[in-house]
Amino acid sequence: MDALTPETVDELLSAELDAEFDAAARDLGYAPAIARELLDAVPDVDARRAALAATRDAIAVPPLTDERRQELLTHATGSTGVAAVDAQRARRPLVARALGVAAIVVLLAGVGAVLATRGHNHPKSQDSASDARATAGGSASVSTSPSAVPPSEAKGSPSQEQQNAFASQIVDFGALADASALRGRVETLVGGLASADAARTEVDPELQPCVRQQAAAHGIAPDLVLAGPARYRGQPAEVFVFRRGGDYLVIAVRDPTSACRLLVSQFLHPGR
Amino acid sequence: MSDDTRSDRQLALAAARAERGAIDLLLARHVDRIHAVCRRILGNEQDALDACQEALLAITRGIGSFDGRAQFSTWCYRVATNAALDEARRRARRPSPIAVLPDHRGDPEPATDERVADVVDVDAALARVPEEFRVAVALRDLAGLDYAEIAAVLDVPAGTVRSRIARGRAALAGLLGNRTPAGDRPSNQTL
Numbered sequence: 499m500d501a502l503t504p505e506t507v508d509e510l511l512s513a514e515l516d517a518e519f520d521a522a523a524r525d526l527g528y529a530p531a532i533a534r535e536l537l538d539a540v541p542d543v544d545a546r547r548a549a550l551a552a553t554r555d556a557i558a559v560p561p562l563t564d565e566r567r568q569e570l571l572t573h574a575t576g577s578t579g580v581a582a583v584d585a586q587r588a589r590r591p592l593v594a595r596a597l598g599v600a601a602i603v604v605l606l607a608g609v610g611a612v613l614a615t616r617g618h619n620h621p622k623s624q625d626s627a628s629d630a631r632a633t634a635g636g637s638a639s640v641s642t643s644p645s646a647v648p649p650s651e652a653k654g655s656p657s658q659e660q661q662n663a664f665a666s667q668i669v670d671f672g673a674l675a676d677a678s679a680l681r682g683r684v685e686t687l688v689g690g691l692a693s694a695d696a697a698r699t700e701v702d703p704e705l706q707p708c709v710r711q712q713a714a715a716h717g718i719a720p721d722l723v724l725a726g727p728a729r730y731r732g733q734p735a736e737v738f739v740f741r742r743g744g745d746y747l748v749i750a751v752r753d754p755t756s757a758c759r760l761l762v763s764q765f766l767h768p769g770r
Numbered sequence: 771m772s773d774d775t776r777s778d779r780q781l782a783l784a785a786a787r788a789e790r791g792a793i794d795l796l797l798a799r800h801v802d803r804i805h806a807v808c809r810r811i812l813g814n815e816q817d818a819l820d821a822c823q824e825a826l827l828a829i830t831r832g833i834g835s836f837d838g839r840a841q842f843s844t845w846c847y848r849v850a851t852n853a854a855l856d857e858a859r860r861r862a863r864r865p866s867p868i869a870v871l872p873d874h875r876g877d878p879e880p881a882t883d884e885r886v887a888d889v890v891d892v893d894a895a896l897a898r899v900p901e902e903f904r905v906a907v908a909l910r911d912l913a914g915l916d917y918a919e920i921a922a923v924l925d926v927p928a929g930t931v932r933s934r935i936a937r938g939r940a941a942l943a944g945l946l947g948n949r950t951p952a953g954d955r956p957s958n959q960t961l
Contacts, residue, residue, distance in 0.1 A: 509936040552946070
């Protein structure tokens, strides 16, 4: 009978800890009873067994605090609606999806035509837009970038890049201690969004890939309504707020111009 | 804690049908273990929380496609393991801050045993264990998966799982001081 090597002893003892001894013995070419006999004959085997068992205890991780667990779950299950929408979207027939896309294209073309007509017929429309921006900027925390040009004010035909660019109100979200603080801040801000849609400003081009990435990752259309810097849990962050129907998806990311790492995401359901 | 007695599979299928609350229950059951697996794969709390969050979001987003053909635990911990390994790769690409060591000049030199005790903590020990062993040990000892489930998660044979766990534990036992010195490890070989 071959003796057990140290590696085989460890493998059998480890499998024994996991109630997998018999299968391990057979895989290693021993009848379980023979393997047991050989193992029992190994000097100091009990000390080795105890040493291996102690590693299991040593690597135990303290359970999450209730607060942290709730925070993780809230962030994740805020996306439940997204999962349902994704599943429904996956089940929609291709034709229906194609018709949906066609309808959106027609709608956008119609809106574009109306805007163009208004632009020609109402020379003061730019002033109206400016007035709307001023109204939106009434709060000290909301500002617009002076260098950016809202898409509706761009002269001539916009390039494809401009058409794909995201625009929103630019807001300084300030210092946010946690997800609740972020939610409270956004709830305050979204209250005035209805009248402020005209004040959207093109988001910094360096941030646009991150906006696109996060919208895609959460399975929503990139209807960005608010964006801006913040300090989230003491670290620099960028906040994006997307509209999804009557709800909002709030996202904070780190390193928005490079890694675009998600810090937190949550849905807001105003009025609920 | 919920008193819903449905199995993970039943809850996952309910969540896939967008049954209200099913995904919440499912994630609540697993969040501590997902976090623990990420924690021990990654070696620090902040990265573990990031990876855990990514995993929970990925599970929530992907549950609509869960069809019950695979075990939920296999799918769930594959997602968690991948999230942790992705986080580890991202971390490896990030520049690391230079550690600022405490200035002990003038202090009495600590005893060797104290220094060893300071340095050899669990995270440091795990960091020295090859990733494939570390992952297998975490899935076994923290997620509580059996060898067959771990084999399915990692897409390797069960014998490979057994070997990785044994080697990971042996390495950890040595690094954590539960050590029978390597040269004196027990065997009944005749030399």
